[in-house]
Amino acid sequence: MNARPRGPALLLVAAVLLSLLYGCGREAARPAPATTPARDPMHVKADGELLNRIQVAPALRAELREYFRVAGSVHVDEDRVARIGSSVTGRITDAPGTLGMDVRAGQTLATLDSAELAAAQRNFLKAGLDLELVQRAVERARLLVNADVIGSAELQRRENEQLSAEAELRTARGNLLILGMSGQAIERLENTRAISPVISIVSKLSGTIIERKVTVGQVVQPADLLFTIADLSQVWVVSEVPEEQAYEVRVGDPVEVVIPALRDRKLEGRINFVASTVNPSTRTITVRTVLANLDRSLKPAMLATMAIREPLRRVLAVPADAVVRDGNRDHVFVQAKPGLFHLRPVTLGPESNNGLRPVLGGLTEGEPIVVEGAFHLNNERNRQ
Numbered sequence: 001m002n003a004r005p006r007g008p009a010l011l012l013v014a015a016v017l018l019s020l021l022y023g024c025g026r027e028a029a030r031p032a033p034a035t036t037p038a039r040d041p042m043h044v045k046a047d048g049e050l051l052n053r054i055q056v057a058p059a060l061r062a063e064l065r066e067y068f069r070v071a072g073s074v075h076v077d078e079d080r081v082a083r084i085g086s087s088v089t090g091r092i093t094d095a096p097g098t099l100g101m102d103v104r105a106g107q108t109l110a111t112l113d114s115a116e117l118a119a120a121q122r123n124f125l126k127a128g129l130d131l132e133l134v135q136r137a138v139e140r141a142r143l144l145v146n147a148d149v150i151g152s153a154e155l156q157r158r159e160n161e162q163l164s165a166e167a168e169l170r171t172a173r174g175n176l177l178i179l180g181m182s183g184q185a186i187e188r189l190e191n192t193r194a195i196s197p198v199i200s201i202v203s204k205l206s207g208t209i210i211e212r213k214v215t216v217g218q219v220v221q222p223a224d225l226l227f228t229i230a231d232l233s234q235v236w237v238v239s240e241v242p243e244e245q246a247y248e249v250r251v252g253d254p255v256e257v258v259i260p261a262l263r264d265r266k267l268e269g270r271i272n273f274v275a276s277t278v279n280p281s282t283r284t285i286t287v288r289t290v291l292a293n294l295d296r297s298l299k300p301a302m303l304a305t306m307a308i309r310e311p312l313r314r315v316l317a318v319p320a321d322a323v324v325r326d327g328n329r330d331h332v333f334v335q336a337k338p339g340l341f342h343l344r345p346v347t348l349g350p351e352s353n354n355g356l357r358p359v360l361g362g363l364t365e366g367e368p369i370v371v372e373g374a375f376h377l378n379n380e381r382n383r384q
Contacts, residue, residue, distance in 0.1 A: 040342075044333075044384055045340055045341075050380055057368070059318060060366075061365060062356055064352045067350060070242075071305060072237050072240070073301060075236040075288075075301075076210065084227040085201075086201055086221070094111045097110060099211070101209045102207070103209060106203065109202060111198055113198055117179050117181075117199055124169070130165050135162055180199050181199065214227070232296055232298075233292070234290060236289070239304075243285055246284075250271065255268075255270065261303065272290050316363065317352075317358050320355050320357055331346060345362055346360075346361065346363050
């Protein structure tokens with residue numbers, strides 16, 4: 001027989017149940033803890049001394065002369081280059097001209113021995129002797145005509161032979177000039193009648209030997225290139241401009257040339273040539289400028305960058321000091337309200353000579369931006 005629970009035990013069980021129910025109710029009624037809103041990392045507040053160091057101004061338009069840059073290289077000035085070969089077939093007997101040597105106009109670069117030259121000299125001397133014989137025959141014929149021994153027709157025939165002999169002599173002299181003999185050398189040959197097969201190859205201008213393709217004992221032909229002489233006191237810088245930008249390039253436009261090999265040395269020049277045709281392979285147009293090179297620091301084949309100045313344009317621009325570089329992008333601080341600034345990404349062009357950068361996107365005219373103190377404001381943003 002089961003025993004019934006006593007009254008006090010029932011009261012104890014009821015009290016425990018009531019306390020549990022009361023505790024659950026208090027837990028359900030307890031309010032959730034308050035959450036702090038996340039701060040925008042692109043916003044920054046400024047006050048006190050920092051605010052005094054900041055200057056705000058509206059973004060305005062300005063007249064800028066922008067540059068676009070194209071790759072190029074240094075070339076010899078083709079107007080100051082002489083490519084020298086032999087005017088006659090022969091064998092090189094001496095070659096004092098060496099690569100890199102500075103030479104003057106008329107200086108001997110090499111000598112050669114030529115059987116062809118010797119033959120041409122013999123023809124010249126023979127033509128001279130033939131003319132002397134014909135001239136004496138004409139003189140005798142004139143005496144005989146005066147003595148009424150021969151007719152005038154015979155005199156005319158001999159005079160025609162004299163004209164032909166004179167033409168042969170002129171042709172022989174011209175051949176010697178073509179083969180490289182000077183007028184003085186021909187006159188000396190005519191007086192001494194001493195045939196010399198040796199001829200000198202001389203420089204046609206003062207400059208530097210930048211190419212040498214000859215050795216002693218080499219047999220050379222008139223078509224062979226033996227030396228290249230260049231006056232390096234002036235050089236070209238040549239660049240290829242994409243065809244879509246070529247309409248902005250004109251002869252006389254100022255350019256800035258940067259030479260990386262000379263620690264980014266900057267040189268000023270002007271466009272002196274713009275090609276009239278497009279290279280179909282690269283879709284570019286050749287442009288060049290001329291630079292003085294008196295110290296010979298510019299070497300042919302050096303790489304260069306040519307910055308070509310565009311016409312003046314009125315565009316929205318910001319000072320270079322207002323630009324903050326963050327995350328590999330350009331930014332400016334825009335004033336949201338007094339003391340509160342927002343760091344906004346913008347797209348900018350390269351800096352112009354007057355310290356302004358054109359705005360390509362991200363900012364509209366009239367917006368208040370920080371033009372001074374952006375660096376300090378960005379430090380405060382990073383601290384906050």
